[in-house]
Every structure is written in C-alpha cells, then in structure tokens.
Amino acid sequence: MTTDWIALEKKLYMGSRRQPIVIVRGEGTRVWDEHGREYLDFTAGWAVNSLGHCHPAVVKAIQEQAATLTQTSNQFYTIPQLKLAELLVKHTGLDRIFFGNSGAEANEGAVKLARKYGKQHRNGAYEVISANNSFHGRTLAMVAATGNPHYQESFVPMPEGFLQVPFNDIEAIKLATTPKTCAVLLEPVQGEGGVNIPSQDYLRQVRQWCDQQGLLLILDEVQTGMGRLGTLFGFQAFGVKPDVLTLAKGLGGGVPIGAFLAQERCAVLVPGDHGTTLGGNPLICAAALAASSWLIEHNVPDHARRMGERLMNGLKAVQRRFPKEIKDVRGMGLLQAVETHRELSSAIVSASNAEALLLNPTRPTIVRFMPPLTVTEQEVDTALVRFERAFAKAVAA
Numbered sequence: 001m002t003t004d005w006i007a008l009e010k011k012l013y014m015g016s017r018r019q020p021i022v023i024v025r026g027e028g029t030r031v032w033d034e035h036g037r038e039y040l041d042f043t044a045g046w047a048v049n050s051l052g053h054c055h056p057a058v059v060k061a062i063q064e065q066a067a068t069l070t071q072t073s074n075q076f077y078t079i080p081q082l083k084l085a086e087l088l089v090k091h092t093g094l095d096r097i098f099f100g101n102s103g104a105e106a107n108e109g110a111v112k113l114a115r116k117y118g119k120q121h122r123n124g125a126y127e128v129i130s131a132n133n134s135f136h137g138r139t140l141a142m143v144a145a146t147g148n149p150h151y152q153e154s155f156v157p158m159p160e161g162f163l164q165v166p167f168n169d170i171e172a173i174k175l176a177t178t179p180k181t182c183a184v185l186l187e188p189v190q191g192e193g194g195v196n197i198p199s200q201d202y203l204r205q206v207r208q209w210c211d212q213q214g215l216l217l218i219l220d221e222v223q224t225g226m227g228r229l230g231t232l233f234g235f236q237a238f239g240v241k242p243d244v245l246t247l248a249k250g251l252g253g254g255v256p257i258g259a260f261l262a263q264e265r266c267a268v269l270v271p272g273d274h275g276t277t278l279g280g281n282p283l284i285c286a287a288a289l290a291a292s293s294w295l296i297e298h299n300v301p302d303h304a305r306r307m308g309e310r311l312m313n314g315l316k317a318v319q320r321r322f323p324k325e326i327k328d329v330r331g332m333g334l335l336q337a338v339e340t341h342r343e344l345s346s347a348i349v350s351a352s353n354a355e356a357l358l359l360n361p362t363r364p365t366i367v368r369f370m371p372p373l374t375v376t377e378q379e380v381d382t383a384l385v386r387f388e389r390a391f392a393k394a395v396a397a
C-alpha cells in the first residue's frame, strides 16, 4: 500500500510551505523522491549539507558515536565537544565558544552576551542594530532582530532593544547609534534576504565604527560560515574580525547545531548566565567535527570558490540570453541568486522541480542557489542546462 504523504502533511501540519516532493534518500549532490526519481539538490538542506548528503566521513562519525555515547547534558565534559571547540577556536581566531542547537539559538546567545557586555562596559546599553532584509532566526527576539516586517506583524509586541537600518550603509549605522547601543549584528552577505553583497569596505567601516564607539560587532555567519562564500568564514573575505561570531547551518554537515564564539575581552558569560540541555551533545559534535575537519583538510572552501565561479559564469550566460527577464545574477562562492524583473520564483522552481533540479525561491523575484560545497563541475554544468530549460518554461508560461 502506498501512502499519500503530501495529503497526510496537509492534514497534520500548520504553517508549512513545501515543494510537492517527498525526499527519501540522498547521496552527495543528489536526492531521490519516493518514486525513485533523482534530482540535483541545489538547496542542500538550506545551505546545511555542505559536504553533500550522507558524506561517508559524517556517516561514519555518527554511526560510531551513536554506539558510544549520545547525550550527557552539559553537566559533564565530553570529548567530541571539546575537540570541535578547539578546531573552531583555532580557525576563527576567536577565543571562547558556546554550543547550541540552531542558528537562532546561536544568535540569541550572542545577543545575551552583548547585553551583558553593555551592562558592564557601556552604562547599561542593550540595543542591537541590525539591517533591513536581514535574517537572524525565528525565536521572538530573533524575529525582532530580523529586518523583515512580514515576519513580525502577527507576533507584536516585539521584544525591545532591536532596530534596523539599511544594509550596506555605514552612515545609517552611525546615525542610529545612541548611548543605548551595545552591538551591531550583521550577515556578511545577506542570505535569506536575497544574497545581498555589501561593498568591499562596508564591514571594515562598521568594524572601525564599533571600535570607536565601544560597540560589539556580531557577525551572523549561520549561512555564510564554514566555506559557503569560498573562504572558511565570510569575514575573511572582507578583511574584518568580529567580536562575536555565530555559526550553525553548514557546521554540522546535516545535523542540528549552532555555536557562538567571542573574543576574550567580551566573553562575559559566567556559569549560570546561559545554558542548554542538548546543545553540543556528543552525537552532534562528533558529526560536526567530522564534517568540519574534512572540509578544512580537503580545502573545500577553495573548491566552493572555483565551482562558484563556474556557476556564476553559467548564470551570467543565461542572463545574456534572457536580458529582458533577468535583472541581476549575483553571489559569492556557492551562495548565488538570480533576480528577475517579474515575480517568477514560484514558476521557476516548479519548472526546475520538473527538470530534476531543486532550487530555493527566497523572494518572489529571487531564486537562490546553494548546492553542497562538494558539487562537481559536471553537476554545475548539468544544473545550468536544467535551470535554463526551467527558466525558459517559466518565462513562456
């Protein structure tokens, strides 16, 4: 007997929006649906499966750790968590770390840290400046930090202490800074907001301003971190060092994890300030350690940069063939987007589903490409052919 999973979902869930595909298996850049149909996955679990689906190093680490020790609570020391902490501290150049379960949680922790820092070092300052079109997660405080009124409307009143300014505008940050400000929270490249890339000196100017004013610079690299932009961390591509860095998505290679790291001078959290039951448990950290070590040892960010150039060249060629429809092609590394003049995203993604290419319609006019960082040249080329066919269909419909 076959089950109609899509009908079952419609009956059981609230607030979900999915493509009509039931994915049952994945390997590398490919996934298979319940009917055995194969797709190229250029969504990668929303920039999570950086080594692709079921990478052997990650599978092995999960299997071994599952049979050894999965959860202890943070009342005790565990070795996978400490090894992962050591790796991340070393490669970020930051000093201290805290593990949670998700990106939103990582950002929450970072904001708690910033508020405590403001109390101690800036006369009780607590306000966090973030950017329009940003995305920082779905908890109440992170919805307040997220610069998208649509995500806030149904849930007002918002927690206090957050305000947004235009992205890529240093003067706007300067104007919004008051004695109440404790931190600036930014994505180096805005992901969910449509792959918005700031000018090369923006983050350096923000860094300078934060130093002058005694504000913390929190970089949300939940999406851009762990190689997505073609460097291990996005901040390296922009020549700045944050005070606080948040990571999640790609860090676990497919398992739920988040982390925030801080420089010593602002690592103000003490025992009792913050905590988590499952955050950084041995199972998750073993997987994240395997994924992160493999990614670093095999120089995957550099591969991502090269594959990103190939994808970008291909998308620009499509743009040249559809100059009236495609407004912009942009991206860094393997975080890229095609922006159209008309609201074509849904139509493009439906058509690309039919062409066996999975994409993400992040805005009505913006389709996002974020394949595994291990994607091959041939897979990029195949995806481009499928995308162009899907695009032509969507435009003609």
Ligand SMILES: *Cc1c(COP(=O)(O)O)cnc(C)c1O
Pocket (backbone or CB within 6 Å): 101, 102, 103, 104, 105, 107, 135, 136, 137, 138, 187, 191, 192, 220, 221, 222, 223, 224, 248, 249
């Ligand atoms: C996805 C995302 C988040 C939220 O992460 P969750 O794991 O869904 O809580 C936060 N910030 C950025 C930049 C993201 O892309």
